[in-house]
Amino acid sequence: MEPIVALCKRRGFIFQSSEIYGGINGFFDYGPLGSELKKNIRDCWWNDMVRRRDDMAGLESSIVMHPRVWQASGHVAGFTDPLVDCKASKQRFRADQLFFSAIVVDGVKVGYVSALESERTSEELQEKAEQFKRKKALQGQLEPVKPLDMTEAAADEIELIPSPATGEAGSLTPPRAFNMMFETHVGAMRDASSVAYLRPETAQGMFADFKAVIDTGRFKVPFGIAQIGKAFRNEITPRNYIFRSREFEQMEMEFFISEDDDWQKWHRYWIDWCRDWLLSIGLPASHLSEFDHPKEKLAFYSKGTTDIMFEYPFGVQELWGIAARGNYDLLQHQEASGVSMAYFDEAAKKKYVPHVIEPAVGVDRIVLAALCSAYAEEEVEGEKRTVLHLNPRIAPVKAGIFPLVKNKPELVEVADRLYRTLKRRYNVFWDTSGAIGRRYRRMDEIGTPWCITVDFDSLENGTFTVRDRDTMEQVRMTEAEIRALLDEKTS
Numbered sequence: 001m002e003p004i005v006a007l008c009k010r011r012g013f014i015f016q017s018s019e020i021y022g023g024i025n026g027f028f029d030y031g032p033l034g035s036e037l038k039k040n041i042r043d044c045w046w047n048d049m050v051r052r053r054d055d056m057a058g059l060e061s062s063i064v065m066h067p068r069v070w071q072a073s074g075h076v077a078g079f080t081d082p083l084v085d086c087k088a089s090k091q092r093f094r095a096d097q098l099f100f101s102a103i104v105v106d107g108v109k110v111g112y113v114s115a116l117e118s119e120r121t122s123e124e125l126q127e128k129a130e131q132f133k134r135k136k137a138l139q140g141q142l143e144p145v146k147p148l149d150m151t152e153a154a155a156d157e158i159e160l161i162p163s164p165a166t167g168e169a170g171s172l173t174p175p176r177a178f179n180m181m182f183e184t185h186v187g188a189m190r191d192a193s194s195v196a197y198l199r200p201e202t203a204q205g206m207f208a209d210f211k212a213v214i215d216t217g218r219f220k221v222p223f224g225i226a227q228i229g230k231a232f233r234n235e236i237t238p239r240n241y242i243f244r245s246r247e248f249e250q251m252e253m254e255f256f257i258s259e260d261d262d263w264q265k266w267h268r269y270w271i272d273w274c275r276d277w278l279l280s281i282g283l284p285a286s287h288l289s290e291f292d293h294p295k296e297k298l299a300f301y302s303k304g305t306t307d308i309m310f311e312y313p314f315g316v317q318e319l320w321g322i323a324a325r326g327n328y329d330l331l332q333h334q335e336a337s338g339v340s341m342a343y344f345d346e347a348a349k350k351k352y353v354p355h356v357i358e359p360a361v362g363v364d365r366i367v368l369a370a371l372c373s374a375y376a377e378e379e380v381e382g383e384k385r386t387v388l389h390l391n392p393r394i395a396p397v398k399a400g401i402f403p404l405v406k407n408k409p410e411l412v413e414v415a416d417r418l419y420r421t422l423k424r425r426y427n428v429f430w431d432t433s434g435a436i437g438r439r440y441r442r443m444d445e446i447g448t449p450w451c452i453t454v455d456f457d458s459l460e461n462g463t464f465t466v467r468d469r470d471t472m473e474q475v476r477m478t479e480a481e482i483r484a485l486l487d488e489k490t491s
């Protein structure tokens with residue numbers, strides 16, 4: 001991750017939020033290039049998911065909703081993570097990310113070790129157990145560690161498990177449920193009656209507005225409601241850069257189907273759609289996999305959830321969840337609000353509360369996946385080049401425009417005209433400083449797919465040198481051909 005984080009900071013993709021004040025954990029800012037990259041991802045999704053389909057309604061619901069929404073949805077009671085406090089260091093850990101093991105020598109328990117979840121949790125626990133045995137000069141056979149997380153610790157084990165913060169036992173508390181919703185107050189009064197929440201997901205906007213969309217839009221089941229927007233979760237341990245943050249952005253869609261429809265068919269359809277879409281923005285198939293949540297871990301109303309996983313540098317992690325949620329959410333809102341969520345199906349001549357398939361993904365996780373898989377350090381003619389092989393659809397800058405030299409007004413004039421024309425439609429970058437090779441390298445590093453150089457031949461025959469970022473090949477093209485190329489590859 002280190003070179004990627006450094007590049008993002010150096011070139012203005014991503015900054016720590018409020019960095020001048022030391023930063024605030026779990027919050028990030030997207031700089032000039034990062035905001036373009038993110039916008040391109042959002043736009044691709046919106047175009048493919050909403051505009052190019054006939055069965056999709058777009059929505060932009062409010063971030064703060066009536067607090068009863070979150071009671072009905074179950075978030076007030078149950079949107080919790082198990083939290084363990086370390087009383088000595090005042091640090092907090094997610095219980096399911098804090099692992100421990102008994103140290104067993106010749107079949108006898110002699111102590112405990114702990115480690116925070118990582119790619120090497122088991123190895124770290126084993127190393128700590130070996131150190132413990134050496135330090136205490138214990139003789140006998142050390143058994144391999146058996147990692148468990150703190151939610152699995154027996155009550156009498158908790159005080160024996162060392163805190164990862166201090167290395168000493170006795171300071172960890174038993175896990176308790178910690179609600180991750182950010183609370184706020186609406187209006188001038190700050191009492192229990194004014195409590196509201198920053199939404200922890202965009203999905204409830206689609207359920208709460210289901211009736212309004214149906215009544216105003218002439219949509220027929222099966223159809224979907226999609227939205228992109230910020231979500232907020234007071235994560236106990238935000239980590240892995242923008243992978244798990246406290247303020248993030250979701251792209252969610254609720255696809256409503258008939259109660260008699262084959263939910264498995266639709267579930268599969270949306271898993272495939274999501275995977276194909278990730279490929280269309282350039283994520284490599286080799287980094288994608290699927291994970292089916294085990295039946296016994298699903299919520300009682302859930303029929304099935306499949307996650308599309310991505311191989312990040314810190315491990316294979318959830319990118320996109322596709323859940324078959326039955327009609328639980330609409331029924332909950334129907335009961336809590338007293339407003340019927342029933343839909344009259346004219347073809348089937350019956351009324352029912354539709355079931356739903358929900359593909360939910362975080363924009364920030366896609367940004368990170370795109371950056372991680374695009375980043376490369378390559379050797380070109382004995383020199384190192386850092387390059388982002390970003391797909392042209394999402395690349396923040398689509399082309400660099402360079403007059404070959406900056407002191408020939410006739411070249412600059414033609415280049416400027418090309419730049420201004422292309423800029424009306426695409427985010428292109430003007431660069432006159434330094435040798436062409438250095439200008440190429442600067443564009444490679446931010447993932448610009450093409451560099452267009454205006455040279456003396458351009459004045460003669462109206463063609464320009466177009467250099468491809470990935471192959472580094474150069475061809476001559478007219479302005480019309482350049483526009484056709486950009487149009488085809490970036491839309």
Ligand code: GAP
Pocket residue numbers: 200201202203233235242243244245246248249250252318319320321358360361362363364365
């Ligand atoms: N409405 C369903 C829902 O919100 P989720 O699995 O909790 O499901 C959906 O979240 C997606 O949102 C995740 O797959 C992930 O991509 C993204 N996401 C969740 N928590 C996140 C966080 N703390 N930081 C960044 N992205 C997050």
